[in-house]
Amino acid sequence: MNLFRTLGYSGTLGLSLVLFWLFIALFGPALAPHPVGEIVAWDVFEPIGGANLLGTDYLGRDVLSRILHGTRFTVVLAAAAAMLAGFMGVSLGILAAVSPRWVDESMSRFMDALISIPGKIFALVMIAAFGSSLLLLIVIVGVAYTPGCYRIARSLAVNLNQMDFVQVARARGEGRIYLAWAEILPNMIHPMMTDVGLRFVWAVLLLSSLSFLGLGVQPPDADLGSLVRENMGGLAEGAPAVLMPAVAIALVTIGVNLVIDSLRGNVSNTAGSV
């Protein structure tokens, strides 16, 4: 099977981006010309192409090195958090759809309550109780996005549950688990992946605000979102210190989403041929 043909043009582009960033995440720190916290220049917000390839940041540190060090936090943490939210949201969403109404109702209302708890309080309480750790960061972001994911998953699953082929399977006497696993899940996987892909983007940005609160990645390390945030002062002069991490975020997240989109390539093709 020709992988590139299956993925199509944008899928191939997405896949190459994803592979590239995975490579950076794995080997970035080894490739970095400077330690992440080292001051390499007296001037701040230096432009591209001087002694430091991507210029310097707000303290005079090497931007390239900081991006190479920071990518792994963004990629790993955001991916883990988005997948956690996706897994919880989809499994609970399907469960709600195939369960008796009272289970569905109580679970849905529980999720409504969960999403209504202000995220900042939740995060602050967690930091106060457990201190700052990367695992905690993943859990907090994951839990924060679960109710949204659940809501979308449930609405898809409820629709599917009424479809003829599911009703047929039910009439055959199949159990709930089988219905969920074999009939409903495969038919909602694409929209859900779209949703999870988007949550990956948000997670990247949420991570930076949580880091800013003091949860998660600790200085001198910084994830990509935090790199953008801490260098905002250089925006007016168009400093690469703020633009490059922003471009990196865009490339990571677009790559992931292009791959997700192309996985449903056959669907698009049918529709495109209409």
Next chain:
Amino acid sequence: MTDKTKSNQGLSRRELLQAIGTVGAFTGLGGGLIQPNSVFAGLPTPRRGGRIRVAGLSSSTADTLDPAKGALSTDYTRHYMIYSGLTQFDSALNPLPALAESFSSEDQQVWIFNLRNGVQFHDGKSFTADDVVYSLMRHKDPATASKMAAVAAQIESVRALTPNQVEVRLQGPNADFPIILATSHFLIIPDGTEDFSKGTGCGPYKLKEFIPGVRTIVVRNETYWKPGQPYLDEIELIAISDEMARVNALLSGDVQLVIAVDPRSVRRIHASGRADVLETTSSLYTNLIMRQDQFPGSNHDFALAIKYLFDRETIKRSVFRGSGMIGNDHPVAPNSKYYAADLPVRAHDLERAAWHLKRSGVGKGPFPMFAAPIATGSVDMAALLQMSAQKVGLNLRVNRVPSDGYWSNHWMKHPITFGNINPRPSLDLLLSSFFVSNAPWNETGWSNEKLDQLVVAARGEGNEDKRKQMYVDVQTIIHEHCPLSIPNFISFIDGFDKRLGGMGAIPIGGLMGYSFAENVWWNG
């Protein structure tokens, strides 16, 4: 001694020129800050009229009109607009007469204040000694929740001798007492005020609108006790907490004066041609605190090692972009009249740090350092200290924690934390608040008998030369023995529209020590 009678016209010409003296030049950044002869050239005549909008740093529903409760720079600014004090600061933080026409004391313990005649509150009520008694004594009532309760504890009694004369009796002599009364918390309110929503004072502006967390609008007080002042018709005070947004608002012309400009924005403000910046060098500092009663700060050699690890030059250049001044591990800034110039500034010395570290025997760590964005520059200073420490094999871990609740939960609570101390009107106040054994905020938890005695002696000393010698000894003791490092002093940087006249520096805070309102005019 301190019987001063000065001009009633606010800042006199001489004082304005003094103010210029404290305006530093930003030589490192090209462009330079305001030059003495640009704004003050020939001291242009103030112009009456005009409306400006001013952006402070932060504002929330906790904004207050009660001077005793002022917590943030925006509060102080608001209070100086509406209220007047018995005294006010000059550009060197000496007390000028204000609502008190003159003040004197024989023994620095019993102070007599002679009040100005014919001053009216905004509601038309006359200002008398009873207002002073009420305004000062309420700080001693715990129910007031005064920020200055600890300072006011030294007041034993306040008595109206005549309607125009007040006697303040202190628990011990304090030569700096009149300066303390110039802080915004001690501004004068009408006798018996419980409800502050009207904002009745005898300050330069009257309150027109106040919405906590949103804005304050004031209009000129036509019967202000300084003839001819203030100049502006109306001022709107808002707060923009994001620095970029604040500077953008200045450059787009939506506001005419902003507080707390990041040194990195100075270049851009100059380039705009529309606005200028004013650096006020001050004794504001962010310090590293090692608790004396907890490991490893309890180890004298460890504390010394940390002091040698700080690279003060790099912090000044990288974190503060050349603004501010280098500190010498004691709280007196180099531009203070009490500064111990003969005490050599501690160098960044890895060898000595390594030697002390070895001698301390505390091991390689890791030791967490707690820092938060609310303590200006602390996170970056921690990261730089960590890099230095690595070079001598010491593992210091940066632990950035939320600004939210930092003062109540982290500051002074862990073995190594960062503090952030605003300028105090007098050195005595700073030392007795943070350095003596029984200080309410004895950051390191240390005690030094010699220092305690010196501070008390200096407080009651009327002779400036003797006083300075005592303070030099105090600096040496803190520099050597106190387990805390003050690597740098931080400047206040204001940004203002070039059409705004009359800006100067009063190094208690930004925006002319928060009291720009009565001093500036609009040339637009």
Next chain:
Amino acid sequence: MMHIMQLIARRAGTALFILLLVSAVVFSLSSLLPGDAAQQLLGQSATPEALAALRESLGLDKPGYVRYVTWLKGLLIGDPGVSLANNMPVAELVAERLPRSLVLAGIAALVSVPIALTLGILSAMYGGSRLDRVLNFTTLCMVAIPEFLVATVLVLIFAVKLGWVSSLSYAPPGASLGQFLSAYALPVVTLFFVLVAQMARMSRAAVLDQLSEPYVEMAVLKGASLPRVVLRHALPNAIGPIANAVALSMSYLLGGVVIVEVIFNYPGIASLMVDSVANRDMPLLQTCAMIFCAAYLLLVLIADVCAIVSNPKLRT
């Protein structure tokens, strides 16, 4: 129709329960937060004596459940209490901010929802085409740029450089249309950037899924035109997930716009809540949390009703 009325009635009942639950959880969570209102108010200058006195005057010396029950009792008669931070009635503080938040949210929604849905449906109709790829790529780029960066770039260009609009978003009451546009243009565009992707991508995915169903292919084979197939057949069946995505996006517009409120200095209710967290101002915090919760419940109820109305099989 009966079914829907029942649903609404049932939801209204559970909504009260959820609101109660949320207020209790928010209360206990924020009690877990280090520091209380007295400590936050006194900040760096807190001493034990001052703290004790202030706690007493704020009523913080009473046990937590007593304070909660007092607040709840007040709420039942329509009084959400007094702010601990400044002694003003909570109702007054909220009344000052809520209308502004609703105006901003309303305008942002009016602009974003139609555009986003149109983009999503267009993408789906021409799935795989160049148009689809371009739209897809654009919406992804828009959501991948941090909100604070979008907002600041907009201010730099349109307020600082060009001087077309104000960098501060506040239209005084009775503002002219020009002032109104000047005040709201940048925040609304920023929010559009944030919101467009979820709605556009979800509607694209949901409609595409329907387009691959046999019944749609049947319709196509029968010779129905593409727009007709999409609008008449695919869209109605895709409304469930789309409505949910829209509801989730809209719920963000009230509580999630802190950054926009901060950068544009817009006095809305999101920053009011941030203040109340920072000040440990429980009556205000709980009131804000309940407003957000109520708004969210209302939005998802509307979404669920839309889903049921659009899918005949769910109407049983």
